[in-house]
Amino acid sequence: MGIFYHSSRRAYVLAAALLVIFLMAGLNYTITFTETSFDDGLDNTTSPLSASADDQSSADPWYCSCTPSSTDNLAMAAQEQNTTLTLPMDNEDYSSNNNNDYPAHQSTPLVVPEVFMQPDPELIKKIDQNLHQNGRVLIVATANYGMRDHVYNWIESLRKTGESDRFLIFCLDDHLYEHLSVAGFEAHAAKIPESWFHDDVEAGFEEYYSAKYRIITHAKTLIVQQLLYLDITVLFSDVDIVWLRPRLREYIHTFLQIRGATQAVFQQEGSDQRNINSGFYMIRPTEITKRLMAETIYLADTDKDLTQQAAMNIALSHLDLDLRSTGVVLLDILHFPNGFIYFENNWCNNHGIEPYIVHANYLVGKDKRKKLEEHGLWYVSDKWLAEIDGYVSPPNDDQRSNDNEDTNKHERD
Numbered sequence: 482m483g484i485f486y487h488s489s490r491r492a493y494v495l496a497a498a499l500l501v502i503f504l505m506a507g508l509n510y511t512i513t514f515t516e517t518s519f520d521d522g523l524d525n526t527t528s529p530l531s532a533s534a535d536d537q538s539s540a541d542p543w544y545c546s547c548t549p550s551s552t553d554n555l556a557m558a559a560q561e562q563n564t565t566l567t568l569p570m571d572n573e574d575y576s577s578n579n580n581n582d583y584p585a586h587q588s589t590p591l592v593v594p595e596v597f598m599q600p601d602p603e604l605i606k607k608i609d610q611n612l613h614q615n616g617r618v619l620i621v622a623t624a625n626y627g628m629r630d631h632v633y634n635w636i637e638s639l640r641k642t643g644e645s646d647r648f649l650i651f652c653l654d655d656h657l658y659e660h661l662s663v664a665g666f667e668a669h670a671a672k673i674p675e676s677w678f679h680d681d682v683e684a685g686f687e688e689y690y691s692a693k694y695r696i697i698t699h700a701k702t703l704i705v706q707q708l709l710y711l712d713i714t715v716l717f718s719d720v721d722i723v724w725l726r727p728r729l730r731e732y733i734h735t736f737l738q739i740r741g742a743t744q745a746v747f748q749q750e751g752s753d754q755r756n757i758n759s760g761f762y763m764i765r766p767t768e769i770t771k772r773l774m775a776e777t778i779y780l781a782d783t784d785k786d787l788t789q790q791a792a793m794n795i796a797l798s799h800l801d802l803d804l805r806s807t808g809v810v811l812l813d814i815l816h817f818p819n820g821f822i823y824f825e826n827n828w829c830n831n832h833g834i835e836p837y838i839v840h841a842n843y844l845v846g847k848d849k850r851k852k853l854e855e856h857g858l859w860y861v862s863d864k865w866l867a868e869i870d871g872y873v874s875p876p877n878d879d880q881r882s883n884d885n886e887d888t889n890k891h892e893r894d
Contacts, residue, residue: 719760
């Protein structure tokens, strides 16, 4: 009897324990099911391209979490066109975060070309002949016939700093190409394939912010974009810049080597360290920089009131610009002064700084050359230039007299 009682008691205890376990399991299932059902009632679905806002933003500096659900159709369109997708970017007021000089723009979905058509063999040959193999760096400038006096001044500054053996000037018209050829610089002059242009470029030296000036400066971005797709690190320089110290190219390239995340090194515009000057920079060929060029070009194509420099600053505002993680480096304003720093404020001289370059921007028309002459930075002989002019047909009948009277205004940037 005792044995039976104890056996029955143990059976009841075991049964009760099993019942408790069963009830707890059922309760947990109910809670889990309820939470899952609640979550499913919200629109929290995530496309494969934007798995997590935190994860995606750290991986892609162009990511915006504002419209993640719209990426599905964009991804399909990009796949059909064999292009790389850039997600929609933030509708951020550029002027409130960067500089009031540039208007706010809403960036739109953007596709970036995977490849471009290979240039003709003659152009490829000239690029290879002028390419610095250490780092695949190409010193690049663009100009038209009306800028030829500044072109030769720029070339002479390269000679004085030991960089005159490898550089390439992309001529915006045939007249400048002919002029450089007669002057003995054909190996450093290249004609631009028509497929690279979005608008026709004329040969005069245009006023700052005029429609023709905008087209000329826009062409600079188109050329750099094409070179990036040839796996070239571009050192772009406006021709109203005077190079002053040797090993400048190596110095700037060091910034790209020191930190692998660095994408581009820019001269500054103004003095507040908020905007770049697109007339002097080195940029390496990466997916990020190709996207930067694509958006700069898109903005300039769709907003005819934007200069190339304004478009590039707006495009840069969509990159990661945090001091600790940004891929953009700003060159020191005293060692790489713009015209505002060097000419208007004389800060380099006041502080005893020997700059690497001087950029004659912030000046228009005759003041550009006049300021360079006053500071001993003009190297071109008018007599020599006139002799070369005599062998070259000007763009039109009035161009020669206009140039001699120096009535054409130079660009401000």
